[in-house]
Each structure stands twice: as C-alpha cells, then as structure tokens.
Amino acid sequence: MRVLGIETSCDETGIALYDSELGLLADLLYSQIDLHQAYGGVVPELASRDHIRRCLPMIDQIMTQTNTDKAQIDAIAYTEGPGLIGALLVGASIAKSLALAWGVPAIGVHHMEGHLQATQMTSAPPEYPFVALLVSGGHTQLMACDEPGRYELLGESVDDAAGEAFDKVAKMLGLGYPGGPEVAKLALEGDPSRFTFPRPMTQKPGLNFSFSGLKTHTMNTLNALEDPNHSDRADIARAFEDAAVDTIAIKCGRALEQTGFTTLVVAGGVSANTRLRATLAKLSARQVININYPELKYCTDNGAMIAIAGLLRQAQWQSHDHTIVARPRWPMTELPAVSL
Numbered sequence: 001m002r003v004l005g006i007e008t009s010c011d012e013t014g015i016a017l018y019d020s021e022l023g024l025l026a027d028l029l030y031s032q033i034d035l036h037q038a039y040g041g042v043v044p045e046l047a048s049r050d051h052i053r054r055c056l057p058m059i060d061q062i063m064t065q066t067n068t069d070k071a072q073i074d075a076i077a078y079t080e081g082p083g084l085i086g087a088l089l090v091g092a093s094i095a096k097s098l099a100l101a102w103g104v105p106a107i108g109v110h111h112m113e114g115h116l117q118a119t120q121m122t123s124a125p126p127e128y129p130f131v132a133l134l135v136s137g138g139h140t141q142l143m144a145c146d147e148p149g150r151y152e153l154l155g156e157s158v159d160d161a162a163g164e165a166f167d168k169v170a171k172m173l174g175l176g177y178p179g180g181p182e183v184a185k186l187a188l189e190g191d192p193s194r195f196t197f198p199r200p201m202t203q204k205p206g207l208n209f210s211f212s213g214l215k216t217h218t219m220n221t222l223n224a225l226e227d228p229n230h231s232d233r234a235d236i237a238r239a240f241e242d243a244a245v246d247t248i249a250i251k252c253g254r255a256l257e258q259t260g261f262t263t264l265v266v267a268g269g270v271s272a273n274t275r276l277r278a279t280l281a282k283l284s285a286r287q288v289i290n291i292n293y294p295e296l297k298y299c300t301d302n303g304a305m306i307a308i309a310g311l312l313r314q315a316q317w318q319s320h321d322h323t324i325v326a327r328p329r330w331p332m333t334e335l336p337a338v339s340l
C-alpha cells in the first residue's frame, strides 16, 4: 500500500510518500520559519497562504522524484486536526480534490497520532501498552495507550503547552522563533546553580501540568535583573529548561507507576529536546524499561508521520466522503480503536 501524506496544520508544509512494504520513499518539508520570524510567532493567515503556494508543487515534485504514477497511490492521508483552521483547510481541500480525481480515499489524520506514529520509522517501534507523552507547540498530554488507536487521557496542561512555554520564554530572552531549540542552545551556556525555578504541580498528586506560572516566574527573574547580559539570559534559560524538563519527567514517572506500563513513547516537537531525553533516561528502571522517540528529524511536523498514521487507519479507507472537514480542536480520545 502506498500513501501520500500531507501535513499543513501549522507552519510547515510536509509532503511524503510512504509504502507499507518499502517504508519511507521520500519526504519534503518546507518550513515557514523565515516568513513568521519577523512577527515572533506564526501568523495564521500567512501560514494558510504559504501552504496554498507550496502544496501542489511539492506533491508534483515528490511524484516525479520517486517516479511514482498516480495509479500507484492507494490513499491520501492529510492532517484533519488539530491545528490552525485555515492551514488545515488547505491540506484537506487538496487531499480531497486529488482523492476525487484519482479515485482513492482521503484519510483525515489526527496530528498527534501522527507524531506518535513517527516512532514507526525507528529500528524498534514501541510495543503496546505504553504511556505516551505528547509535547508540542499546542499539546502537553499524557495518554495511556493499551491498543492501537485508543488513547485514555491521564493528564494534560491546564494552560500553556510545553512548546508554547519554550516559545514564550525565548521571546522574553530576545531569541528567535521557534523558541524551543533557541532556549535549549542558550541554556547550554547557563550556570545551573544560579537560579532554581519551581516545578509546577509536582507537589500535588495528579498528572496535569501548568506552565503559565513558570513562565511568569521566568519573566519576574529577568525583570529583577538590571540590564541583563548574555550570561544572565543563559542562566535563566538553563533554570527554565531544567524546571520544565524535570516537571515533565516527574509526571512521566508517575504516569508509568499509575498504569503499571513500562514503555514510554515521547512525541511532538519538544521530544527533540536533548535535556528532556537525558532527564527521562534517569527515570528508574522500576518505572520505565523502554523509552521510544522518533528520529530527531521526525520529532517536529512532517508529512511522513501523517502518511503512516493514514496507513494505521486503513479500516477507514472505504469512506469516499468528499466533504471537506477540518477540526481545529479534536480530542485524541475521540478516535476509534483500530484493529490491526
């Protein structure tokens, strides 16, 4: 089975061709970072317009470069949600139109299931059951997954998502967008003993997160310094990163203990964070035996993960509904289980 994957939920146009036998045939990514950089964050209208510009030429390019004829495509998977409505509608419209023209099904994929499925492109994909930590620009969630496609929410952020907190702290520190990698880079120069920031909601039981207070604490620390220099900012970046990462790791340990599962799957843009990976590696063997991450390149948004999630949901391929649907908000717990 060969699936064309289309990702347009935010600021990256991702197009990929994935074959169930041969694996990933090709993937193309166009990042809009330069477009949004001047605004310090994603401008939704600009994002939609750019997806419209890029999508079809990229699809044409991937078909040509892999010598693929439209007759070889069995399905088109696209991100149905969650994400920016205008950006989602671009991918949905193109996917549904091509599907109608080519006589194949168009499969609406959940973006976060895509992030999780990116682990299929590793040498040892995770085995069920597992706890999923989903950490991106829009999500911070812990899910229990005991069978493919079924997700039980264990906890989530009551305010900012982890990636969003990184992005906002980056802005405070005068760094570029997206902020996560920039904060992580600056934190490498920071002194970890200078400031200790709070680990929010770790004193109370439960698996929810809150990053808004940590963000304010970061801002207050910065404002309390007179004319902060580069090394002050690096120390703050380090204190913030340590606090965010520790908090996430503590909750992951708890989720594993609560479920009794011993596999943790970490996905979404923040899973690229080196300090998060190092801290999770220190969870005790009693708590976690396997930790799976996508390859670094596939931690952030891409078309390959959408194609693979489309393959996972093969049971829904019979549907030839041509209505164009996008779901900016879409709880993952609403997804039906898939029988493999």
Ligand code: KG4
Residues within 6 Å of the ligand: 010, 135, 136, 137, 138, 139, 162, 163, 164, 166, 167, 178, 179, 180, 181, 184, 268, 269, 270, 271, 272, 273, 274, 299, 300, 301
């Ligand atoms: O999954 P993703 O590419 O897009 C969404 O679905 O949101 O995640 C993007 C988020 C951004 O907030 C970005 O700052 C964060 O992931 N991110 C990181 C790192 N790389 C990306 N955060 C911390 N450390 C990183 N190395």
Ligand code: ZN
Residues within 6 Å of the ligand: 111, 115, 136, 137, 268, 269, 300, 301
């Ligand atoms: Zn994402």
